[in-house]
Amino acid sequence: MADYLSESDPGTRILRRCDELAAISRPGTGVTRLYLTGEHRAAMELVSRWMREAGMTVHTDHAANVIGRYPPAAGGRNGSLLLGSHIDSVIDAGKYDGPLGVIAAIDCIAVLNGEGRRLPFGIEILAFGDEEGTRFGTTLIGSRAVAGTLTPQDLAIRDKDNISVETALRTFGLDPNALASAARSPGDVLAYVELHIEQGPVLEGEDLPVGVVTAINAQTRKVVTLKSEANHAGTVPMRLRHDPFLAAAEIALALEKTASGIPDAVGTVGQVDVRPGASNVIPGSVTMSLDMRARTDALLRRLTAAMDGEIERIAQARGVGLEVEPMLETKAAPCSPGLIGQLDRAIGGSGIKPLHLPSGAGHDGMAMNALGPIAMLFVRCKGGVSHSPLESVTAGDVTIAANVLRDFIIGFDPEKS
């Protein structure tokens, strides 16, 4: 125990453990730690050890989530405050996306336990096995198992080696038929609160170490295909062309303009495939991705409805064929105003201005929202960079964030969340 708190400031302790966890990776640049792999198992063992050293009892569920429990004071209420994040990664990831939230939460418990302090409610820390969806292409397997929203179809999804989630669970020594036992009941969950790097540039721009998330944005992804006849780049006069790439370009610009006109909405064209793809041929078809996100479902509907109209109009005006394929649709997960207020107070108590911002990236809270109120505390990261070995946070910011999280935990009032 004394060992756990051997360095005096939380930031130094937490970052040293982030380094230690990051060393558990597939060889290569940065961190690559995928769900239900040898690296995942080693990470689970290390996190379990830390949880025990911090004074928690530890178990693993049938979705390969690690769960540490810190019991309430005698006569404490039923239900737990859940904290945590994920310990899987993308390919060539940084050290902090996910692990920072798990390790900072464990550190808070280590401090409470070191002071012999119990609270009138139990605390559990969850280290989710899959949030990123890197291995199976479907995200949040860990937290959806806890929320009880995994479906049999999810278990049938296969990785690139044709191994299903179900088979991978079995090979890992788990029982897919017992997955339901990982699900928690809403009555059991007082709240779910996650500390995470911001993955964006807002806090850095505001010169603030931490911020409070208002909502995890709703998201829609579509694939738009525009079709015409490929033709000779030299012989067809401009006025007689039906160039699908120009339609795609116009759609991309319409997305920029439309998203810019809606508060906190963003729109991105990240993939464009031009066929046949020769410098001397007018394209015959273009496939493009549209990623659209907004703070609320209603704002996202405004964006997607406007874009549906624009896409239709542009394709028609340019005389190109049109196909639109929906790929993904997730609802916004609003953070609880009560929890936001409690985080604001903890931040204000550190003499820092509480800034509110939406989360443009998905998080485990999207699944945990099914169980109870959620909240997130964002930590400034250098240049807003994530999903890269260049991910960087400072020990000073992490100390502030861990102190805020601990103050929040100590003052947590389930009646006002």
Ligand SMILES: [Zn+2]
């Ligand atoms: Zn993450």
